[in-house]
Amino acid sequence: MTTFIQNLEKYADLAVRVGVNIQKGQTLVVNAPISTADFVRKVAKSAYEAGAKNVHVEWNDDELTRTKFDLAPDEAFNEYPVWKAKGFEEMAEGGAAFLSIVASNPDLLKGVDPNRIAAAQKAAGQAMEKYRSYAQADKISWCVIAVPSKEWAAKVFPDLTEEEQTNKLWDAIFQATRSDLEDPVQAWREHNATLHSKVDYLNNKKYKTLHYKAPGTDLKVDLPEKHIWIGGGGQNEQGVPFVANMPTEEVFTTPQKDGVNGVVTSSKPLSYGGNLIENFTLTFENGRIIDVKAEAGEDTLKRLVETDEGSHYLGEVALVPHNSPISNTNIIFFNTLFDENASNHFAIGNAYAFCIEGGKTMSKEDLAKNGANSSITHVDFMVGSAEMDIDGITADGTVEPLFRNGSWAF
Amino acid sequence: MTTFIQNLEKYADLAVRVGVNIQKGQTLVVNAPISTADFVRKVAKSAYEAGAKNVHVEWNDDELTRTKFDLAPDEAFNEYPVWKAKGFEEMAEGGAAFLSIVASNPDLLKGVDPNRIAAAQKAAGQAMEKYRSYAQADKISWCVIAVPSKEWAAKVFPDLTEEEQTNKLWDAIFQATRSDLEDPVQAWREHNATLHSKVDYLNNKKYKTLHYKAPGTDLKVDLPEKHIWIGGGGQNEQGVPFVANMPTEEVFTTPQKDGVNGVVTSSKPLSYGGNLIENFTLTFENGRIIDVKAEAGEDTLKRLVETDEGSHYLGEVALVPHNSPISNTNIIFFNTLFDENASNHFAIGNAYAFCIEGGKTMSKEDLAKNGANSSITHVDFMVGSAEMDIDGITADGTVEPLFRNGSWAF
Ligand SMILES: [Zn+2]
Numbered sequence A, B: 001m002t003t004f005i006q007n008l009e010k011y012a013d014l015a016v017r018v019g020v021n022i023q024k025g026q027t028l029v030v031n032a033p034i035s036t037a038d039f040v041r042k043v044a045k046s047a048y049e050a051g052a053k054n055v056h057v058e059w060n061d062d063e064l065t066r067t068k069f070d071l072a073p074d075e076a077f078n079e080y081p082v083w084k085a086k087g088f089e090e091m092a093e094g095g096a097a098f099l100s101i102v103a104s105n106p107d108l109l110k111g112v113d114p115n116r117i118a119a120a121q122k123a124a125g126q127a128m129e130k131y132r133s134y135a136q137a138d139k140i141s142w143c144v145i146a147v148p149s150k151e152w153a154a155k156v157f158p159d160l161t162e163e164e165q166t167n168k169l170w171d172a173i174f175q176a177t178r179s180d181l182e183d184p185v186q187a188w189r190e191h192n193a194t195l196h197s198k199v200d201y202l203n204n205k206k207y208k209t210l211h212y213k214a215p216g217t218d219l220k221v222d223l224p225e226k227h228i229w230i231g232g233g234g235q236n237e238q239g240v241p242f243v244a245n246m247p248t249e250e251v252f253t254t255p256q257k258d259g260v261n262g263v264v265t266s267s268k269p270l271s272y273g274g275n276l277i278e279n280f281t282l283t284f285e286n287g288r289i290i291d292v293k294a295e296a297g298e299d300t301l302k303r304l305v306e307t308d309e310g311s312h313y314l315g316e317v318a319l320v321p322h323n324s325p326i327s328n329t330n331i332i333f334f335n336t337l338f339d340e341n342a343s344n345h346f347a348i349g350n351a352y353a354f355c356i357e358g359g360k361t362m363s364k365e366d367l368a369k370n371g372a373n374s375s376i377t378h379v380d381f382m383v384g385s386a387e388m389d390i391d392g393i394t395a396d397g398t399v400e401p402l403f404r405n406g407s408w409a410f
């Protein structure tokens, strides 16, 4: 067996045993593009071997999706098969686990009438609302993982041949997900335990402020009184652990909207709307971005900040050690699942309600009162590096080291 | 554009415009293996261009099916997703058309526990019963067509390379379905009109007996008083014509169970249960097979006849001109959709209820009273050749030529 096939099988096992953590007698529902069939078949085999009763695959095909957007009449985009949405609800209520395999083509919908896209998303969103609420509330075990598409691989490695592109993206995914290790399942157990210990530590400390220092960065970020740190795998309704995103390296919460002051400099390029923004600096005063500078793509960055009122503020503060498997690939994946797990980062825009105590059931007004920002956008940008130090400052003013030289200091 | 791609597109168009005969604003549901994706995408394009509102593809995968049979626990085979069956009912009730693309692997289930297969078929059969009744009653437009799988192509052309096998099977399918003609849609209009005129002629004549003569064959086949000839495309509930099987060359009805006398000799090998039966002769007395001889596979043939009481009698008599596109390929397809349309044939075993006036709603007893045979099996075998003559004998004893030298005589 080649190393590639071995890694592929370890990756499939990892998705099954750690991602959705399939239980004996459980049904596994897989959402996947038909282009990923070889991998899906390995997932199915692994799931049955782990005791799954049934593996139900819902296939999709990018080319058919595109053909429909190009050729179908307008009214086709206001409909979504309700019976299919009901099927997903039924399977969720029946205790199934859900694995989504994404192999996105970043340019799939280039040139498509945005009204059609919006209508399709709305129809799907409404039909799948109940199912989605199960996932968002962690009632069910679910997991999202990625597999190369040739279009995605071409975007990440534009200078290689088609075959090299795909192989190299596979290798990067194996590395980023620890599938290239001897025992990835064990490695993830340890990794998850580490993330949970960081989360517990930080939630215990309830720092008032984080102080970031690095070349070009001196930034103080206040945290809301009711902030909650989140990270690593969750647990479903039955108490079975699962990992909703693979890879995941971050531990994150929401900043106090009006409590960010100082300057922060990016450590990796930001791809936004098809443009690359490089070596940029943001200056904050009472949470608001008051100055924007970039060596490349400054206009794009300014337009991003001008999206709405909320896009002038931060909505996420995330801690990722510089020495992480993804960061070590040194690759821009043009895919949030990977890129946001490569480095300490912030997000411009909307905050997650679940990062505030009781936030999931709060009104917008109450979330705002508790310091959480609101915006139609949420864009992560990377600031971490081997030279970054971060201190935590407690309510009584004690300063404690959180990060030193880009890595956890506790 | 290569001839191959042209034929492929003509075949896709044919399935859409003649097979299901898609109407403006209609939804097309396609059942297809993921291995046929290239063809399915052409079908979708053709359907949208013909005015379809939506093309909904339900994908399946032979390898996943086999993996489930090999690895899933027993109880998995007693279940079928009811929500999916309901979805098919809903789409049928909503006026959708249904295209099934088969690319079978003849050996897919080799070695699988027959109890599992039976359980799975039963569960699917029960869940899909209502939907199937819509198709069987021609309430909806539906069509079955075939696309090569590499396993199927290998079975048909064992002596060629893998690439040649698939190409050659494609060519044979194009020829058999008239997709290689300049204007296949027009060719099918004419072909369908011919089949319908033969059906009308035969139903008008109400022959009492057919008399087959050819080298090694001298057989008299009585027809039940209430027999109905069937052939060519049907019409759905809205009166829209469609063709349920492509190719289709046969015009068929049921013989009078106890009214077959004489000898018939096969003109093509019969593949049954993995064995080939060659150059065989059946002798009938009052409908019952009383003697069986074969140059090869005689034991297999005897076992087939011994299956049950009904397998000692005929259940189908079908007329196909020797000079038909399928017959002219001179290929054994190991696939009923093709092989039964290659030549005049009979079937050992069960008769179709719809070949008797009012038969669809008759009890088993009434069907038997009307001369229709009943058996758990139904196996077609070929008897036609360029040397076959058939006469029709009317109730008053008039003898009229039906076939001369293997072709229609009227
Ligand atoms: Zn993040």
Ligand SMILES: [Zn+2]
Pocket: A316, A340, A347, A378, A379, A380
């Ligand atoms: Zn984020």
Ligand SMILES: [Zn+2]
Pocket: B250, B252, B316, B318, B340, B345, B380
């Ligand atoms: Zn037939």
Ligand SMILES: [Zn+2]
Pocket: B316, B340, B347, B378, B379, B380
């Ligand atoms: Zn038949």
